[in-house]
Amino acid sequence: MPRKEGWDKVTGAARYVDDMVLPGMIYGATVRSNVPRGKIRKITFDRSIAWDEYFIVTAKDIPGKNCIALILEDQPCLAAETVNHAEEPVLLLAHADRHKLRKAVEAVEIEYQPLPSVHSIEESEQKSAIIWGADNILKSYLVQKGDVDAVWKEAAHIVEGEYFTGAQEQLYIENNGVIAAFDAANGLTVWGSLQCPYYVHKALMALCALPEQRVRVVQMETGGAFGGKEEYPSMIAGHAALLAIKSGRPVKIVYDRMEDMVATTKRHPSRTRHRTAVSKDGKILGGEIEFTIDGGAYATLSSVVLSRGTIHAGGPYFWPSVRIRTKAVATNTPPHSAFRGFGAPQSLFAMERHMDRIAQVVGISPVEIRRRNFLKQGQTTTTEQTIREKLDLHALLDRALELSDYHAKKERFAEENKKGMRKKGIGIAAFLHGAGFTGSGERYLNSLVGVEAGADGCARVLVSSAEFGQGTNTVLCQIAAEALALPYENVAIAQPDTTVVPNSGPTVASRTAMIVGKLVQSAARGIKETLAKSGLLGREYTAEQFRTACAEYISKHETLKSYARYEAPADVYWDDEKYRGEAYAAFAWAVYVAEITVDLTTYSVTVDDFVAVQEIGKVLHPVLAAGQITGGVAQAIGFALYEKVVWQNGRMINNQMTNYIMPTSADLPPIRVFFEELGNVHGAHGAKGIGELPMDGPAPAIVNAVEDAIGVRFCSIPLLPEDLFEALKSFEWDAPSSVRGAA
């Protein structure tokens, strides 16, 4: 099936937000704070600018509630009295001339009375300054299974480890952007680069004090998202909306790269501490896992990121007992939020590094330690969810080892590494990723999906699920086409517009093919049933017969639409208080193998080959599925080896593509992708989620490989050549004193 919107994309016809111009449109920009925390004392507008030419919006202009409605309501749309992070929006300007606008932004001076600020997990925990709530803790969870306190005395080994991951920028190639227009007749309309039209819709209602039917949100073609456009668009949309309301003109706000990188959300930095009781033959008896993430200055989605990180912290292993204590803490940084994987890449990095550590202590191989602890069908996870689906991690592992030639290479490398400046290593990671919203989340989302048929016998899918490269349009049309027995070409999908499509939930959590796809299937079947019940269509039919039936039905009933609403599977039960039960309707499982070279001349790590084996239920579209894996692996290689956010006083200072380093085509290995299909009951045709899975495995596989190559145990990513150099300390020289001083 060709990509549904593919032709527009390859011809340059696809319309992204910045490609759109409305009559009378003006431009908006944001004046932001330059201190990490402080009280706003004075705002000065430099006299060199003709301010009467500009529209100015401050917190006072907000018609509704000055907050970005999401989970909590702690994040203001515009700072009123206090700022809690650098680059926090304080006021908004609009002007018809983009260049004059830029000059005006630079001509606003804000004076602050600085307040003590907090810039790391440790500083936040020390509570030298309380910057959020009563204790800087945005959220915490406790998972307990079995009897952890009893395991220590039985343990032959107690293995400890501490693991860190850094912030990561989503770096979608299209920056955030929106256009907002407001008039008394139609209300507010916002067009944007976004993942979740209904999140923006909800936020705008509250901000602008407008009822549901007077707010319309439309998703434009979106140039990459990866979670960075899950909730952030509510902020930029809110800003454009306020300017549109004040000015009476359509307002476009599009960030440039420097602003997008410095001011918008990133992946949560994390710290994980493991303490594990292990038997003599390498079986996990139990343990304690402490997982902490840095949420930045406001809560945004930290509670949900924390949730997923918590539930995945134990990896694909059987834990007879475990205590998992997790928390998200506040710091004076721009809030961290959703990024592909959403907490799981962080806690799984720790788990998979820790497994290699356990292997060392016990004296067995990284392969063997995993075999002895893999979850089996019928066992329970850390949250006591019984694995009911068919699961064979051993088979995945076997296949990955074979495809990567793991054993032969490990032996060969050990021999070849005795000489020369290039050391090779090979490492593995085994992991899982739960698809859909956690526990009762999908029930809460209560997704609704529609399919419409026209008199021309063509069908149209009505969902709020966004396409941003991952294949939403193609897969959902494919599912509808199959359900309706129509050619793929006869099925279209409506542009997500809240006045046209129902709320099928946000485009996140790897839920679209699985949850929404299933509903599309049901809704499509509903069209057939309606026609059948009217006596217009038999069980088997041609496209032409379908067309005739639709034409006739519509001539009598005006429209032909069918809706399907989410129904929670009866056997999925989750206890939100004890954080226990069926966390996800389905898990995808994977084993990845990374082959690397460490160059001791430059201390750099290159990934030479990468094997990705996963079980994701039914592969609905092989080309799209492979693309998700290769793209996710590439981002994760960046997470492991290249992408470092350099912070200074709570602000990202390497906020340009020249110095925030993502891999180019010259940096990535061949990424070899393989799927196992064992089937699954919950998704359409047995599909499970796939989008985020590939983010979880590569980083630990790579760092495991580095340890294999040079015997140095790194526990923190990104792992840069400078870090390798410092750890190796193999360079002995008399440095000039100016250099010796710099550490």
Added chain:
Amino acid sequence: MRADPADYRLVSPGNLQAVLSLMAAEPAQWLPIAGGTDVMVLYSAGKLANRKLINIWNIQELRQIEVFPESMRIGAACTYTALREHEVVAREFPLLATAASWTGGIANQNRGTLGGNIANASPAADSLPALLVYDAELTLISERGERCVAYRTFHTGYKQTALAPDELIRSISLPRRFSGYFSHARKVGARNAQAISKVCLAGLGQIAGGAIRDVRLALGSVAPVPLRLSETEHMLVGKQIEPSLMEIVKKRVTQEISPIDDIRSTARYRTAVAANLVAECMEKLAAAGAKA
């Protein structure tokens, strides 16, 4: 985009004399812009202080590559692509061709110029160490006439050059006497393409009777200017390349350079890698000498 085009003037006199006339009439007022791969980045970021630019992209006299029996003369506005595609550059000055292939992606190589790289005077520029070891000579031109300066003397401090306020770089001349040399270049950046170098090495050498007859080493990103390692070279001439010598060489290199901590890397890392690169170069020279 953080600059207002309306605030900038860009004039295109169209020929070299007219360009030089304007620069003489208003010295230091007009910033020459060729391919723009440095200037336009600053401009877009709102950091280009010069408001008056003079277009030299279309000046044909600056885009020639001339080959003479004893030397090659490269017009200052020759692009990296032109250098890579020129047969004599590729054959006799491989360090320069290689450096050209490292400078940005293909799109930037099609526009970036050697003269621009030199005048921009970043110590991290990839082609400058090659020019140092090839004993390049610059021809500088103004309305007052032409003068030649040894490239070794051209950079006088961090982003400072010997260019007078009314002068342009007209051409870069390279003596054609390095065909018989072993050559080796290596760049260390944050990734394999499109990276500003953390350390960059250009090396030439000749072995005779098992000992070093001539060696030329230059590094980028280890000092305020691209650096020729004269002391290290001096120490190496006449010696046999063996493991014990390598440790001494590394130490000497670390004493001769003065890298800094910056947003891309650290002084300690740069020091270690610079020393390692020189040692690696010497080992390859020895291996090549052994084969010869």
Added chain:
Amino acid sequence: MKSSTETTAKCEILFTVNGEAVKVLAHPMERLLDVLRNELGLTGAKEGCGEGECGSCAVLLDGMLVNSCLVPVAQIGGANIVTIEGVSAHALIKLLQEAFLECGGTQCGICTPGMILAAVHLLEKQAEPALAEIREGLSGNLCRCTGYMQIFEAVERAAQRRVAQ
């Protein structure tokens, strides 16, 4: 603060885009990217970074791949520009468009116009590039979605088809 009367006059620049002659009135330091998008309505070239790193603004200028965000429009008088919209101006573009679709070389699509033009430029110089040459030829075009694998496949497929023609 500079007086607001000291602004540069716009000038007339004549050039060709996708085979058609155009005349544009612009400040000499307007970026070619902005002229294409705002004056000529050719929005296929995108601004991903504004610093010549991502390649999503790439166009062909007299057959040369350039980042249009770094080209002042005053420098392109008389030049021949080809953008992604110029299918008829360049036969290779269509072959690549089809191959990109078949192989999954396009996901979100934002890097695609620049990527296809970079591939055109590569295949014009080398009819059958090896993988290493494809990697190098596209190394100035960043893609965040695909991990590049399917883009390489697309370029290889287009090259094979063109050779077969």
